[in-house]
Amino acid sequence: MANELVITASSLAERGIDGATWSALKNSIYPGAKDESVMMALDYCRARNLDPLLKPVHLVPMSVKDSKSGKSEWRDVVMPGIGLYRIQADRSGDYAGAKEPEFGPDVTLTLTGIEVTVPQWCKYTVSKRMPSGEIVEFSAKEYWVENYATAGRDTTAPNAMWKKRPYGQLAKCAEAQALRKAWPEIGQQPTAEEMEGKTLEVDARDVTPRTTTEALPLVASEETLQAITDLLTSMNKDWEQDFLPLCSNIFKRDIFQASQLTEEEAQKGFSFLQKKAQVAA
Numbered sequence: 385m386a387n388e389l390v391i392t393a394s395s396l397a398e399r400g401i402d403g404a405t406w407s408a409l410k411n412s413i414y415p416g417a418k419d420e421s422v423m424m425a426l427d428y429c430r431a432r433n434l435d436p437l438l439k440p441v442h443l444v445p446m447s448v449k450d451s452k453s454g455k456s457e458w459r460d461v462v463m464p465g466i467g468l469y470r471i472q473a474d475r476s477g478d479y480a481g482a483k484e485p486e487f488g489p490d491v492t493l494t495l496t497g498i499e500v501t502v503p504q505w506c507k508y509t510v511s512k513r514m515p516s517g518e519i520v521e522f523s524a525k526e527y528w529v530e531n532y533a534t535a536g537r538d539t540t541a542p543n544a545m546w547k548k549r550p551y552g553q554l555a556k557c558a559e560a561q562a563l564r565k566a567w568p569e570i571g572q573q574p575t576a577e578e579m580e581g582k583t584l585e586v587d588a589r590d591v592t593p594r595t596t597t598e599a600l601p602l603v604a605s606e607e608t609l610q611a612i613t614d615l616l617t618s619m620n621k622d623w624e625q626d627f628l629p630l631c632s633n634i635f636k637r638d639i640f641q642a643s644q645l646t647e648e649e650a651q652k653g654f655s656f657l658q659k660k661a662q663v664a665a
Contacts, residue, residue, distance in 0.1 A: 421460035442576035508558035524561035604650035
């Protein structure tokens with residue numbers, strides 16, 4: 385136990401953190417978090433020249449699933465909060481304000497026996513001053529059914545936060561997307577508000593060169609792709625403008641063509657699309 389305290393004290397000294405600041409971080413900013421998790425947050429803040437006492441990043445307990453083994457474990461993950469995105473936009477010197485979020489019509493959904501009334505979508509607009517002096521608006525529209533977190537793996541009902549604050553949570557997600565559009569250098573890491581209550585899938589890959597006789601990873605089947613195409617047609621939507629951007633948002637990576645989707649991703653995207661069709665009906 386003594387060795388652990390010595391190691392912690394040494395680590396704090398290296399980071400320029402005194403005892404009082406460490407106590408504040410442990411007891412007020414990140415109460416209940418493990419020492420190593422708080423250290424991760426400190427290192428993140430130091431690397432980006434951020435004041436950790438302002439809590440620009442969050443320690444989010446997440447069920448992290450290894451895509452290779454299929455096993456899940458709980459761990460603390462350092463994630464930026466929407467406040468950090470606002471700080472970065474302000475530091476750029478180009479931030480020119482934002483409009484009040486716009487919400488779509490309320491819709492009532494029944495999810496695993498739970499009835500909830502939520503906004504169909506939220507549109508958030510931020511303004512950026514370009515080098516020419518012109519003020520340009522960047523908007524993002526996010527749908528509730530594409531963003532909400534479920535109460536568990538075996539239910540489609542929303543968790544407590546998304547049930548209690550359907551407008552506020554969705555507005556934060558839309559704001560994060562709008563800020564990413566206006567300032568790409570902010571990064572593509574999802575915010576804590578976007579990922580709260582969700583499972584983080586870690587894509588563990590074997591980087592050993594493959595031989596020509598090895599089987600390639602599974603891709604989306606023709607049957608699933610055709611089902612998606614049929615549903616898109618019935619909704620008067622298409623792959624390029626609607627479904628691929630939807631998948632990019634869900635899986636937090638750029639997806640430009642159907643061949644980039646795995647069968648699991650295609651089925652998840654199809655499920656979200658079905659929910660949108662039900663809401664629109």
